[in-house]
Amino acid sequence: MIGLVLAAGAGRRLRPYTDTLPKALVPIGPGTTVLDLTLANYAEVGITDVAVVVGYAAAAVESRVREFEQRYGVRLELVHNDKAETWNNAYSLWCARDLLANGVLLANGDTVHPASVQRALLDARGGDRRMVLALDTEKDLADEEMKVTWSAGSGVERITKLMDPGAATGEYIGVTLIEPAAAADLADALRATWERDPHLYYEDGYQFLVDKGFRIDVTPIGTVDWVEIDNRADLLRAREIVCP
Template sequence: MIGLVLAAGAGRRLRPHTDTLPKALVPVDGDLSVLDLTLRNFSEIGLTEAAVVVGYRKEAVYARKDELQAAYGLKLTLIDNDRAEEWNNAYSLWCARDVLKQGAVLANGDTVHPVSVERTLLDSRGGGRRIILALDTAKRLADEEMKVIAADGRGVRQITKLMDPAAATGEYIGVTLIEPEAAEALADALKATFERDPDLYYEDGYQELVDRGFRIDVAPIGDVPWVEIDNHDDLARGREIACLY
């Protein structure tokens, strides 16, 4: 199994921090970025390889590749997304389709979270589960969150931002465990998704899978501090959280 980070996004709402850096490299704990923290998590759960999908300001990630490898004991592969500034992340994850064949712990490059999330996903393996989403069932939800409805024994029924928060089981936090046997089906669903609309999210690809009858499971992460960094308020919160880990 390999670690996988989506770090191709521009993060325009974080300017001027992202004038010269991709969002995943904006510092959140001293000199450490979300990418640093995520790679550290991968190392702590015993992974020895990771891939990073890069696009916007990718040269900054390439410049740090050797340093990151040495710091976290991971062999890093960088995957270029040639449409990072035009298309959304359904295409970005599809770019890593060959990596998915090894099985992957996927993390968004803008999610500050503790290693307990990855451990929860690993503990949830087995029983025929092929894709497992890390789900926050404790947080009070609003309109912006990626919300999930999950049914006992049936897995995910709906995943979208566009639902009544009161109807949701919880929020998908941007971390997924993907078993090798799910790779082909997921890649096909992602391709169908971005071909339908290149502005769609990879979570829309998950919904495509569900609609095709593929079961996607969830693993509640408990009441742990985490944040998806989209804007300056999120960044401030991320910096409060990151120093706890």
């Protein structure tokens, strides 16, 4: 199993921080970025082969590959998304489709979270589970969150921001375990998703799978300090988490 990080987006709501950097490299502490934290998480759970999907400001990541490899004891492979500034992340994840057969722990490049999230997903492996989402079932939800409904009988039923928060089981935090057995189905679903609308999220690809009868499971992450960095307020929260 390898680590996979989506770090191709432009992060326009974080300008001027992202004028020359992808969100994954915006500083959130002394010498620390989201990519630093994610690579450290992978290394902590024993995953040392990591692929990073790059696009916007890719050269900033490329210039730090050797530094990251030496600092965290990982081997990095970069996957280039040539449409990162105009298309959404369903296409970005599809760009890494050839790596899915290895089994991957996927993490969004804008989510600050502890290694306990990766551990929870790895602990959830087994049986016939092919995909498992990290779910925050503790947080009070509003309109912006990526909400999930799940049942023991059928697994994930809906994953969308466009849901009544009161109906949701929890919030998907942007970290997924994808087993090799899911690789072909997920790649096909992602392609169908971006072909339908290149501005869709990869979570729309997950919903496509669910609608086709593919079971996706979840695992709760417990009470965890984490944040998805979309704007300056989120960036401040990330800095509070990293430097309390």
